[in-house]
Amino acid sequence: xxxxxxxxxxxxxxxxxxxxxxxxxxxxxxxxxxxxxxxxxxxxxxxxxxxxxxxxxxxxxxxxxxxxxxxxxxxxxxxxxxxxxxxxxxxxxxxxxxxxxxxxxxxxxxxxxxxxxxxxxxxxxxxxxxxxxxxxxxxxxxxxxxxxxxxxxxxxxxxxxxxxxxxxxxxxxxxxxxxx
Amino acid sequence: xxxxxxxxxxxxxxxxxxxxxxxxxxxxxxxxxxxxxxxxxxxxxxxxxxxxxxxxxxxxxxxxxxxxxxxxxxxxxxxxxxxxxxxxxxxxxxxxxxxxxxxxxxxxxxxxxxxxxxxxxxxxxxxxxxxxxxxxxxxxxxxxxxxxxxxxxxxxxxxxxxxxxxxxxxxxxxxxxxxxxxxxxxxxxxxxxxxxxxxxxxxxxxxxxxxxxxxxxxxxxxxxxxxxxxxxxxxxxxxxxxxxxxxxxxxxxxxxxxxxxxxxxxxxxxxxxxxxxxx
Numbered sequence: 001x002x003x004x005x006x007x008x009x010x011x012x013x014x015x016x017x018x019x020x021x022x023x024x025x026x027x028x029x030x031x032x033x034x035x036x037x038x039x040x041x042x043x044x045x046x047x048x049x050x051x052x053x054x055x056x057x058x059x060x061x062x063x064x065x066x067x068x069x070x071x072x073x074x075x076x077x078x079x080x081x082x083x084x085x086x087x088x089x090x091x092x093x094x095x096x097x098x099x100x101x102x103x104x105x106x107x108x109x110x111x112x113x114x115x116x117x118x119x120x121x122x123x124x125x126x127x128x129x130x131x132x133x134x135x136x137x138x139x140x141x142x143x144x145x146x147x148x149x150x151x152x153x154x155x156x157x158x159x160x161x162x163x164x165x166x167x168x169x170x171x172x173x174x175x176x177x178x179x180x
Numbered sequence: 181x182x183x184x185x186x187x188x189x190x191x192x193x194x195x196x197x198x199x200x201x202x203x204x205x206x207x208x209x210x211x212x213x214x215x216x217x218x219x220x221x222x223x224x225x226x227x228x229x230x231x232x233x234x235x236x237x238x239x240x241x242x243x244x245x246x247x248x249x250x251x252x253x254x255x256x257x258x259x260x261x262x263x264x265x266x267x268x269x270x271x272x273x274x275x276x277x278x279x280x281x282x283x284x285x286x287x288x289x290x291x292x293x294x295x296x297x298x299x300x301x302x303x304x305x306x307x308x309x310x311x312x313x314x315x316x317x318x319x320x321x322x323x324x325x326x327x328x329x330x331x332x333x334x335x336x337x338x339x340x341x342x343x344x345x346x347x348x349x350x351x352x353x354x355x356x357x358x359x360x361x362x363x364x365x366x367x368x369x370x371x372x373x374x375x376x377x378x379x380x381x382x383x384x385x386x387x388x389x390x391x392x393x394x395x396x397x398x399x400x401x402x403x404x405x406x407x408x409x410x411x412x413x414x415x416x417x418x419x420x421x422x423x424x425x426x427x428x429x430x431x432x433x434x435x436x437x438x439x440x441x442x443x444x445x446x447x448x449x450x451x452x453x454x455x456x457x458x459x
Contacts, residue, residue, distance in 0.1 A: 002448070004448060004452070023456075023459065055455060055456070055459070056455075057451050057452060057455040058451065058455075061448060061451055061452075063452055063455075086448075086449075097184075097185035097186070097189050097190045098185070098186070098188070098189030098190075099189075100189070100190065101189070101343075129184065131183060132183075134202065135183065135198055135202060138197070138198050138201045138202060139190075139194065139198060141412065156459070160456055160457070160459055163456050164453060164456055164457065167449050167452055167453045167456070168453075170449050171446065171449055171450075171453075174442055174445060174446050174449070177442060178442060
C-alpha cells in the first residue's frame with residue numbers, strides 16, 4: 001500500500017479541522033483539548049497535535065490529510081508534518097484580517113521547507129464579512145502562478161475543488177520538470 | 181465583498197498598497213481618534229479630509245499661505261453655500277490665486293491627511309466601493325506609490341520593520357509585474373544606492389554593509405520598496421542537509437523513503453484526481 005500525504009495548514013481557527021472533516025472518509029483523528037490561552041478562547045477546543053484524515057484511492061493507494069496545529073507554540077510540528085508531502089493547502093479565514101499576517105508567516109515557512117506546490121484557500125467565503133480572494137492575493141504577496149481559491153470548508157464540493165486544484169498544480173509542476 | 185477591519189491588524193500602508201494594486205475606486209473611512217475619509221479612483225488617491233471640516237477651500241488656501249487670514253474670513257462668509265469648484269473659479273478670475281496655487285494647496289492638504297494616517301496604529305476601517313466625493317468637490321489624482329514610499333519613511337517603529345523583514349539574509353529582486361506603474365516613484369539618494377545593489381545574489385545584509393547602513397536604515401528602505409511594489413523577496417527553498425536523518429519516532433510513508441520517477445508520480449496524482457472527482 002502506497003501512502004501519500006497533503007498538509008492542510010493555516011492560522012488558528014482558519015478552518016483546517018472542518019476542511020479535513022468534510023472530505024475524510026474516516027472521522028478526523030485529532031488531539032484536541034480545552035483552550036488555555038484567553039486570546040484563543042473563541043473556540044471551545046483546538047488542535048494541539050494534528051488532524052488526520054484519509055481518502056482511500058484504491059487497494060494500492062491512500063491519501064492522508066494532515067492538519068497542522070494552529071497555535072504558534074506547536075510550530076515544531078510543522079517541519080515534521082511537511083516531510084514528504086505531495087503538496088499543501090494554506091487555509092485563511094477571509095473574515096479575520098487580524099490573522100492575515102500570521103497566514104503569510106505560515107505560508108513562507110512552509111515554502112521554505114520544500115519546493116512543493118500549494119494553493120491558498122480563502123475560507124468562509126459564505127460569510128458577509130469575507131475579504132475577496134484577489135484582495136487576499138495582494139495582502140499575502142502571492143506570486144501570480146499561486147492559486148488562491150474561494151472556499152467554504154464545510155462544503156464538500158468546495159473542499160473537493162481545493163484539493164483538485166492542488167493536484168492540477170502538482171501535474172503542472174511535473175510537466176515543467178519534464179520540459180526543463 | 182467587505183473590506184473592513186482594524187489598523188491594529190492591518191496597517192495604513194498595507195491598505196493603500198492593496199487599493200493601489202487592486203486599482204480600487206471608493207472611499208476608505210477610518211475611525212481613530214478622529215474620523216478620516218480618503219477617496220480613490222482606479223487606485224489613485226483623489227481626495228481626503230479629516231473630521232468634519234470637509235476640506236473647505238478657503239481654509240486650505242489660508243493654511244497654505246495663498247490667502248491672508250482676513251481674505252479667507254471674508255470669502256468664507258460671502259461664499260457660504262458655494263461649492264469648492266465654483267469658489268476656485270471665482271478666486272482665479274478675481275486674481276486672488278492661480279489655478280496652480282489651488283491644485284498645489286489641495287494636493288498638500290490631501291497628502292497631509294493621508295500621511296497622518298500612517299501614524300495611526302488603532303482604528304476601525306471600512307472601504308466603500310464606488311463611493312466618491314460629490315462632483316463639486318475639487319479632486320486631484322495622485323499616484324499612491326510615492327505616498328506609500330513617503331509614508332513608509334515616516335514609519336519609525338522599529339518593531340514593525342523587524343517583524344516585516346525579520347531576516348536580513350534574504351535577497352531581493354525587482355518585481356516582475358506587468359501592471360506595475362513605477363514611473364513616478366521618488367527615491368532618495370540612499371534608496372538609489374540600495375537599488376543599484378538589488379540582485380538575487382546580494383542579501384539585504386550585504387547591501388546594508390556595502391552602503392554603510394544600519395539594520396534599521398536598510399529595513400526602512402527595503403520596507404518602503406516592498407510596500408511600493410518595487411521589489412520582492414527571493415524565496416529559495418532551504419537546502420536540506422544531505423545527511424539528514426528521518427526524525428525519530430516518525431514513520432515515513434513509502435512515498436517519502438523511495439524517490440518516485442516522474443511517470444510514477446504522475447500516475448499517483450492522476451489516480452488521486454479521479455478519486456476526488458468521484459467523491
